[in-house]
Amino acid sequence: MSTTPTTAIVAGPDDDGIGDALEHEGVDVTRLNGVISRPHLEEAGIVAADLYVLTDTEQATTIPIACDLNDGLRTVVYARDSVPEFVRGQLDLAIDPQLMDAEIVADELVA
Template structure:
């Protein structure tokens, strides 16, 4: 499984995903089209968004890869325009990164 992570990762979800065997690449910068393409979104299974202000990267990722699953793991509220394209919107205050990584990777018991 391949995941592209867009945004900072202060909660450690990227490391937790890697521990579950997920190949994680990071979209540097603003998560704009070139950033997502360089990170490999076209071949990714999952886009993980960790900062709400990068919500515009969701429709861009879906345009590049209509089958990509979107997981938002961030503090705050996702803008309305992006909610319909996000498969899962999760609050780091409520869910531990290890739990989220197991669910994303499909390794939960």
């Protein structure tokens, strides 16, 4: 049984507002932009984070890195592009923002 996330890292551009929606639900959000590396994830607090939300599928390689650094991490892709096959097994959830708005997704993630 998963616990309610209290900390999240939102990686990539957040044009659809998932970071703001999570903050509205009381989650402490750290944002990462640009090319994201293992040191960036570590500096952002991935080791202690509850949730990793990736909004840029071109940076899908960060998902296995994040999972390697934090066994209990829940991983979500919130993006319009499809998720590369090599990370699908490490994802808890993949959602297209055109199908479900950020407020509903955030509510479900903290429920």
